[in-house]
Amino acid sequence: MAIIELDNVGKRFKEKWVLKNITLSFDAGKIYGLIGRNGSGKTMMMKIITGMVSPSEGTVQVEGKRVGADVDIPDSIGAIIEVPGFLPDMSAMNNLKYLAGLRGIIGEDTIRKTIEIVGLDPDSKKRVGKFSLGMRQRLGIAQAIMEDPNILLLDEPMNGLDNQGVNDVRELLKGKRKEGKTIILASHHLDDIDALCDCVYTLDNGRLIS
Numbered sequence: 308m309a310i311i312e313l314d315n316v317g318k319r320f321k322e323k324w325v326l327k328n329i330t331l332s333f334d335a336g337k338i339y340g341l342i343g344r345n346g347s348g349k350t351m352m353m354k355i356i357t358g359m360v361s362p363s364e365g366t367v368q369v370e371g372k373r374v375g376a377d378v379d380i381p382d383s384i385g386a387i388i389e390v391p392g393f394l395p396d397m398s399a400m401n402n403l404k405y406l407a408g409l410r411g412i413i414g415e416d417t418i419r420k421t422i423e424i425v426g427l428d429p430d431s432k433k434r435v436g437k438f439s440l441g442m443r444q445r446l447g448i449a450q451a452i453m454e455d456p457n458i459l460l461l462d463e464p465m466n467g468l469d470n471q472g473v474n475d476v477r478e479l480l481k482g483k484r485k486e487g488k489t490i491i492l493a494s495h496h497l498d499d500i501d502a503l504c505d506c507v508y509t510l511d512n513g514r515l516i517s
């Protein structure tokens with residue numbers, strides 16, 4: 308059975324449909340690419356899958372539960388969508404401790420390991436407000452993966468990463484696929500899409516065109 312299913316999903320703001328007739332399913336153990344021009348609806352589709360935004364029509368099911376009905380925000384999803392919001396006066400470690408505290412399923416050791424995996428220093432006192440774009444992006448990835456979710460929704464995760472960072476994240480995602488996770492990756496970097504994705508969907512003006 309598919310782990311994520313969208314059935315005729317549409318999203319409208321006033322008269323404008325920014326997504327329309329999206330019927331798609333995603334299986335475990337695969338990396339899916341989501342491509343399309345600026346404004347084509349990639350981020351909106353991710354927000355709808357996470358439950359952050361409700362669709363104007365259609366339904367989304369995650370692991371057999373209807374989003375917005377059986378579950379508000381599926382807890383099997385880890386996401387980095389648009390600019391990750393962190394508390395600027397706190398360190399990387401303290402930001403993730405704070406976020407992890409909301410669910411209380413992981414402890415300090417796991418957070419520390421995750422920060423190391425993305426190439427940051429868990430002992431650094433540097434406040435996140437002073438992070439570079441790439442450092443902030445690495446922390447965003449750490450936040451998305453730290454609770455080891457079954458599903459990862461990654462909106463432009465390579466933004467601001469240097470070559471080493473891109474390679475590290477590629478390897479990380481390949482490892483997650485091997486573990487059977489489902490990954491959806493929206494990107495304008497077609498080389499990342501080519502290197503990673505088992506299947507690619509293209510949005511154009513809110514419609515799925517391939």
Ligand SMILES: Nc1ncnc2c1ncn2[C@@H]1O[C@H](COP(=O)(O)OP(=O)(O)OP(=O)(O)O)[C@@H](O)[C@H]1O
Pocket residue numbers: 320325343344345346347348349350351352
């Ligand atoms: N809150 C909102 N109110 C009205 N329109 C919105 C809102 N949020 C997004 N949109 C519109 O929805 C459409 C899809 O936007 P979305 O952010 O999903 O595009 P995208 O494919 O992620 O683009 P990009 O490649 O630039 O990230 C755009 O036309 C955008 O203006």
Ligand SMILES: [Mg+2]
Pocket residue numbers: 349350351462
């Ligand atoms: Mg976007």
